[in-house]
Amino acid sequence: PGSRRTLGTPDGTAHLVVVNTDLAAAEASRAASAAGHEGFSAERPLHGWTEHAETVARVARAVGLRGPVAVERTSFGWATAAALEGLAERFVPLDAELSRARMVKTPDEVAALRRCAAVADVGQVAAREGARAGRSELEVFAEVRLAMEAAAGGRVCVTGELSAGRERAAALFDWPRNHLLAAGDPVVVDLAPRVAGYWGDSCNTLVVGGEPDAAQAAVLRAAHAGLET
Numbered sequence: 001p002g003s004r005r006t007l008g009t010p011d012g013t014a015h016l017v018v019v020n021t022d023l024a025a026a027e028a029s030r031a032a033s034a035a036g037h038e039g040f041s042a043e044r045p046l047h048g049w050t051e052h053a054e055t056v057a058r059v060a061r062a063v064g065l066r067g068p069v070a071v072e073r074t075s076f077g078w079a080t081a082a083a084l085e086g087l088a089e090r091f092v093p094l095d096a097e098l099s100r101a102r103m104v105k106t107p108d109e110v111a112a113l114r115r116c117a118a119v120a121d122v123g124q125v126a127a128r129e130g131a132r133a134g135r136s137e138l139e140v141f142a143e144v145r146l147a148m149e150a151a152a153g154g155r156v157c158v159t160g161e162l163s164a165g166r167e168r169a170a171a172l173f174d175w176p177r178n179h180l181l182a183a184g185d186p187v188v189v190d191l192a193p194r195v196a197g198y199w200g201d202s203c204n205t206l207v208v209g210g211e212p213d214a215a216q217a218a219v220l221r222a223a224h225a226g227l228e229t
């Protein structure tokens with residue numbers, strides 16, 4: 001949210017303001033226009049979440065923004081409001097309307113989500129193949145990330161978990177560490193890659209070196225029973 005802003009106009013067109021490193025991708029999108037703001041500089045200090053405001057105002061003037069302006073209150077910052085002073089008559093929150101609209105996906109969005117899911121699948125396969133005794137969680141996760149980025153054709157933002165061993169796998173959440181995998185360890189692999197602006201999500205639990213033992217199998221059956229109830 002800090003590096004991308006969208007201005008929608010009454011004629012139905014969208015105008016993007018993105019950090020300059022993302023400008024090429026924005027220009028290739030379906031937006032009517034794209035403008036970049038400085039995201040890195042060796043010449044002056046930058047101020048993170050406020051750097052986009054001046055560019056937003058410039059684009060707003062170019063598209064003739066005026067009158068009441070609908071905004072998403074949860075991501076609309078003070079710096080942007082100040083930059084639009086004199087252009088916007090007032091700001092009207094539309095969070096509820098956007099939430100309802102986001103629940104309905106276009107065919108293109110469904111295809112994008114399926115692509116994300118496919119990239120997550122690739123990561124799960126890499127995790128299953130790489131989770132061997134004596135390797136660290138970080139080593140396995142590095143292979144998982146490489147496999148997903150190769151499938152996506154570029155860098156992929158990834159959040160998730162790869163935690164091995166009874167204590168770590170039973171915990172709520174943790175990033176991969178230098179913890180070594182051992183034979184029989186359960187490994188929680190929770191992957192959420194972002195591809196072309198859309199997120200995928202896939203979670204799996206595997207066992208290092210073979211099949212789950214009797215206790216692990218009993219837990220699996222209990223989980224299945226709970227889901228089917």
